[in-house]
Amino acid sequence: MAIYKNIAVAGATGNLGPAIVNALVNNAFQVVALSRSGKTEGLPSSVKTVKVDYDSKTSVISALRDNKIDAIVSNLPQYDQQPALIDAAIEAGVKRFLPSDFGSNVSGNANTAKLPVFKGKLLTHEYLEKKESEIEWTIIANGVFLDWGLGKGFLINTHGGPTALFDDPNNKVSTTTLADVGKAVAGVLKHPAETKNRSVFVQSTSISQNELVAIAKKVKPELEIQTENVDTEELLKTSYGLLEKGEEVMTAMFNFLKVSIFNKNYGSDWNDKNDNALLGIKELSQAELEEVVRKNL
Ligand SMILES: NC(=O)c1ccc[n+]([C@@H]2O[C@H](COP(=O)([O-])OP(=O)(O)OC[C@H]3O[C@@H](n4cnc5c(N)ncnc54)[C@H](OP(=O)(O)O)[C@@H]3O)[C@@H](O)[C@H]2O)c1
Incomplete structure (x- = not known):
């Protein structure tokens, strides 16, 4: 103990x-x-x-x-x-x-x-x-809080407007x-x-945006999920521009978070090596993952 x-x-x-x-x-x-x-x-x-x-x-x-x-x-x-x-x-x-x-x-x-x-x-x-x-x-x-990120519309946008798919939406990221x-x-x-x-x-799962959208469509077929592709290198440039002008600083900061999560060069997938076993974290099964998405969307 x-x-x-x-x-x-x-x-x-x-x-x-x-x-x-x-x-x-x-x-x-x-x-x-x-x-x-x-x-x-x-x-x-x-x-x-x-x-x-x-x-x-x-x-x-x-x-x-x-x-x-x-x-x-x-x-x-x-x-x-x-x-x-x-x-x-x-x-x-x-x-x-x-x-x-x-x-x-x-x-x-x-x-x-x-x-x-x-x-x-x-x-x-x-x-x-x-x-x-x-x-x-x-x-x-x-990584991103999975349930919180879904509830806030950060991972799948249910609060109006399209869901942004960053770079290659088949890239996986660790979420917990x-x-x-x-x-x-x-x-x-x-x-x-x-x-x-x-x-x-640690991670509850490592998942791509395409996989999340597919689960969302399965467990909430009534939702209309529209998507738009976003290039995180462009987002980075725009956000530094906003900072330089001192405009929309909160938006810029939020964009930097998105870059850190979804741009492959920022290292957000630790599926291959993590501390789950040491710390007693069990990965979500497919059924558990679907339940988290269903509950939080
Ligand atoms: N990975 C992710 O997706 C993700 C998402 C959100 C947050 N986070 C991280 O999780 C951590 C906790 O974030 P959170 O969203 O739980 O925080 P939060 O809800 O904004 O604030 C936590 C608590 O801090 C106290 N507090 C608020 N403003 C304060 C201030 N100016 N000075 C001192 N105390 C203040 C309040 O408690 P009292 O009133 O009781 O003092 C508040 O309930 C942060 O490191 C954040 O970056 C990660």
């Missing part, structure tokens, strides 16, 4: 946080949610929520010390807040830090690392490497359900030695 017992999840109430908290609770960890707002929606009643001011080091250190926190899982959307959180964790004697990442292979692929959307994540990785004699770290790379990302976090904390100071790679 893990040498860790008390786990703090910073930003536990958003898109990903509840799945992580549930997996930790199911694996008998004691979970403390660190929260700016004090919100508790979506969290099990056994979880203690502690309000913190991330701008105050003493506030964060007391929350961590008072609850004897062994490891922190960060879901903070403001990635550049994390170096201060890491410093507080070191002072409070926290042993392991899992940064807010949960997507692309940011520091392991030179093209991905250059994308402006990953600046804060990369800065955090560099900071963790600098501090690794004082605190251990693990980064989780899981929120529940499996939660399992990966619990798996890391149960295997501290094997996951120390490295990125781990």
Whole structure:
């Protein structure tokens, strides 16, 4: 069993946080949610929520010390807040830090690392490497959230307009359900030695856009799915252009994410080599995959 017992999840109430908290609770960890707002929606009643001011080091250190926190899982959307959180964790004697990442292979692929959307994540990785004699770290790379990406219309557009098919739609990419990302976090904390100071790679499945569209047509025949082809190199150029002009910065950032996922040179398929077995992630069967698509479209 893990040498860790008390786990703090910073930003536990958003898109990903509840799945992580549930997996930790199911694996008998004691979970403390660190929260700016004090919100508790979506969290099990056994979880203690502690309000913190991330701008105050003493506030964060007391929350961590008072609850004897062994490891922190960060879901903070403001990635550049994390170096201060890491410093507080070191002072409070926290042993392991899992940064807010949960997507692309940011520091392991030179093209991905250059994308402006990953600046804060990369800065955090560099900071963790600098501090690794004082605190251990693990980064989780899981690709797109499969269920979340379907629900938001990101993978198949059900919110009006065509579904974009990027480059060759037969290219496969790794994708992971929120529940499996939660399992990966619990798996890391149960295997501290094997996951120390490295990125781990997980997937619920590796799938192409054409395969996803085919499943969507099968399980939701009533949906009219129109598609349009998009060249990610063009998207990249347009997005740098928007940044230069200071226009539609959010659109540009979102486009950079699409490039990192769908352009083959950005390394988003780890089907051949991943940490599923170590971390207890079982790939979805075809029937389970169809159910995820049916439920979330
Ligand atoms: N791979 C994918 O497809 C994918 C998709 C989405 C997200 N992600 C990644 O998953 C991680 C978590 O993202 P998320 O979407 O779950 O985050 P989120 O929902 O935007 O925020 C998580 C929580 O952080 C707290 N928070 C919000 N704004 C904050 C601020 N300015 N400062 C401090 N705390 C703040 C809130 O909790 P409290 O009110 O309780 O403090 C919020 O519920 C990120 O690393 C993100 O990049 C990956």
